[in-house]
Amino acid sequence: MNPAELQHDSDDLQVLRWRADFPILETQVHGKELVYLDNAATTQKPLAVIEAVSGYYRHYNANVHRGIHALSQRATDAFEAARAKVQRLINAASPDEIIFVRGTTDAINLVAQSYGRSRIKAGDEIILSQMEHHSNIVPWQLLCQQTGASLRIIPVDDSGELQMEAFYALLNERTRLVAVAHVSNTLGTINPVRRIIEYAHAHNVPVLLDGAQAIAHLPVDVQALDCDFYAFSGHKLYGPTGVGVLYGKAALLDAMPPYQGGGNMIRTVSFEGTTYNTLPYKFEAGTPNIAGVIGLGAAVDYVTGIGFDALAMHEQALLAYATPLLADIPGLRIIGRAREKTGILSFVLEGAHPHDIGTILDTQGVAIRTGHHCTMPLMARFGVAATARASFALYNTRQEADALVAAIYKVKEMFER
Amino acid sequence: MIDLRELYQETIFDHYRKPRNYGRLDGANRRAEGYNPLCGDKVVLYLRVENGVILDVRFEGSGCAIATASASLLTENIKGRSEEEALQLMDGFIGMVTGVATTGELGKLEVLAGVREFPQRVKCATLAWHTMKAALKNADEPVTTE
Numbered sequence: 130m131n132p133a134e135l136q137h138d139s140d141d142l143q144v145l146r147w148r149a150d151f152p153i154l155e156t157q158v159h160g161k162e163l164v165y166l167d168n169a170a171t172t173q174k175p176l177a178v179i180e181a182v183s184g185y186y187r188h189y190n191a192n193v194h195r196g197i198h199a200l201s202q203r204a205t206d207a208f209e210a211a212r213a214k215v216q217r218l219i220n221a222a223s224p225d226e227i228i229f230v231r232g233t234t235d236a237i238n239l240v241a242q243s244y245g246r247s248r249i250k251a252g253d254e255i256i257l258s259q260m261e262h263h264s265n266i267v268p269w270q271l272l273c274q275q276t277g278a279s280l281r282i283i284p285v286d287d288s289g290e291l292q293m294e295a296f297y298a299l300l301n302e303r304t305r306l307v308a309v310a311h312v313s314n315t316l317g318t319i320n321p322v323r324r325i326i327e328y329a330h331a332h333n334v335p336v337l338l339d340g341a342q343a344i345a346h347l348p349v350d351v352q353a354l355d356c357d358f359y360a361f362s363g364h365k366l367y368g369p370t371g372v373g374v375l376y377g378k379a380a381l382l383d384a385m386p387p388y389q390g391g392g393n394m395i396r397t398v399s400f401e402g403t404t405y406n407t408l409p410y411k412f413e414a415g416t417p418n419i420a421g422v423i424g425l426g427a428a429v430d431y432v433t434g435i436g437f438d439a440l441a442m443h444e445q446a447l448l449a450y451a452t453p454l455l456a457d458i459p460g461l462r463i464i465g466r467a468r469e470k471t472g473i474l475s476f477v478l479e480g481a482h483p484h485d486i487g488t489i490l491d492t493q494g495v496a497i498r499t500g501h502h503c504t505m506p507l508m509a510r511f512g513v514a515a516t517a518r519a520s521f522a523l524y525n526t527r528q529e530a531d532a533l534v535a536a537i538y539k540v541k542e543m544f545e546r
Numbered sequence: 547m548i549d550l551r552e553l554y555q556e557t558i559f560d561h562y563r564k565p566r567n568y569g570r571l572d573g574a575n576r577r578a579e580g581y582n583p584l585c586g587d588k589v590v591l592y593l594r595v596e597n598g599v600i601l602d603v604r605f606e607g608s609g610c611a612i613a614t615a616s617a618s619l620l621t622e623n624i625k626g627r628s629e630e631e632a633l634q635l636m637d638g639f640i641g642m643v644t645g646v647a648t649t650g651e652l653g654k655l656e657v658l659a660g661v662r663e664f665p666q667r668v669k670c671a672t673l674a675w676h677t678m679k680a681a682l683k684n685a686d687e688p689v690t691t692e
Contacts, residue, residue: 159548481611482585482609482610482611483585483610484585484587484609484610484612484613484667484670485554485610485611485612488550488553488664488666488667489550492548492550499585500584500585500586501585501586508586514585514586514587514588514608515585515586543550543554544559544611546559
């Protein structure tokens with residue numbers, strides 16, 4: 130046995146242990162074993178997360194930050210413990226910089242409406258990239274409509290990488306913010322965010338990173354990156370839906386006006402005027418998604434228990450295994466061939482529309498995403514209406530990549546008769 | 547077990563690969579665009595209607611096999627019919643693919659009956675028909691499946 134095979138074997142054993150943590154992977158669809166390759170849309174949940182959520186509802190359901198009674202104290206402790214876990218996960222300087230929100234979309238809207246409306250004026254410019262998800266485009270368009278600011282767009286090259294020279298040329302004295310994806314949800318491209326941040330900061334421009342597709346696949350250190358805002362969703366990190374995180378530097382968050390008003394975010398209220406709570410509560414109006422936050426805390430424990438070195442090594446090996454298999458399929462074109470990628474394979478197939486590919490793969494038990502992936506400007510850039518996208522998580526195996534390839538051959542067999 | 551052959555019948559592939567009445571229609575007096583934002587399917591339908599009768603129909607667009615075949619079959623099946631008959635046909639077709647009505651009287655359109663087993667694909671099959679309805683009303687607004 131050669132060393133590569135030995136390495137494969139130990140990787141296989143490790144993945145089998147991880148798979149056992151995810152009850153849903155036992156599921157069958159259409160009489161076939163589930164091959165879940167839609168992880169960029171949402172990841173499956175380990176038992177530890179499911180039990181953390183149900184444990185809260187079974188044993189200590191109560192509102193947080195309000196009650197004098199025992200359950201409320203337990204719920205508050207678990208809620209704030211989750212904040213500390215997220216702080217350690219992304220190495221924020223303080224737990225006060227961790228704002229719990231509904232998800233990445235909510236986080237970006239918060240920055241656009243609070244930071245944006247207080248700082249950005251007519252004639253100002255915001256730099257985005259051509260590969261952004263609609264959630265990192267539309268909030269800025271709304272802000273532009275409200276303020277008279279305008280958007281400038283970093284173009285993407287044929288391989289799916291940002292054209293950095295164009296970025297340097299776009300940034301000027303009118304630029305007030307740069308908002309880019311850490312990792313592209315459609316292409317898997319890992320963007321050179323350090324260089325973007327260094328360059329923007331050299332011109333006193335703050336940077337928001339959309340970390341939705343990075344957080345489960347790369348170690349993220351917001352202090353090392355020196356980003357000003359970082360947004361991500363819990364459900365793409367093996368946690369529950371409906372909960373996410375906005376990280377912001379304390380000095381920026383402190384100076385920002387509240388986004389939503391309500392309970393929890395106030396210190397005192399009178400009809401003459403209201404004083405606001407301190408960070409992070411100033412941005413957490415109303416009863417939060419308590420179960421979601423506690424579940425997210427369990428998800429953070431789960432991935433840090435595995436370690437980003439181990440899971441990234443596995444996902445990179447799987448990407449390296451699957452990429453040539455797909456590329457060798459006649460008529461198949463992979464969209465997104467950046468040098469640095471996470472485990473995302475977007476592709477089109479000659480003679481078969483992605484939607485048909487998706488249906489046929491589904492009958493084989495293979496779950497992928499098809500469509501524009503909420504990146505319509507990027508689809509236009511590559512001249513396609515839609516792609517099929519397979520995306521890997523830590524529990525995916527080489528056998529599943531083989532099943533994907535076999536199912537694509539089934540599509541070809543049907544469409545090439 | 548879901549049978550793919552129920553959905554992808556030979557006639558559907560035939561219409562997907564060689565769509566009938568494809569292209570712009572000179573002399574059209576009704577036109578509408580249909581769009582499915584979920585998958586990017588797009589169809590433009592051109593009609594020439596005189597005295598309540600659809601004298602000619604053509605379509606353009608890009609879409610999946612189901613959407614393209616459905617548009618192609620639509621053009622074959624509404625040409626020469628009155629507006630009223632075409633709308634009745636639409637009701638029958640939508641009833642068939644959503645599984646609320648039994649088939650019958652739909653002729654060649656019945657090759658798309660398999661769609662009822664694939665609820666995610668109903669919008670692909672009905673896009674051209676919703677677009678036809680908009681064109682008959684001569685609506686200027688693009689129709690979407692959402």
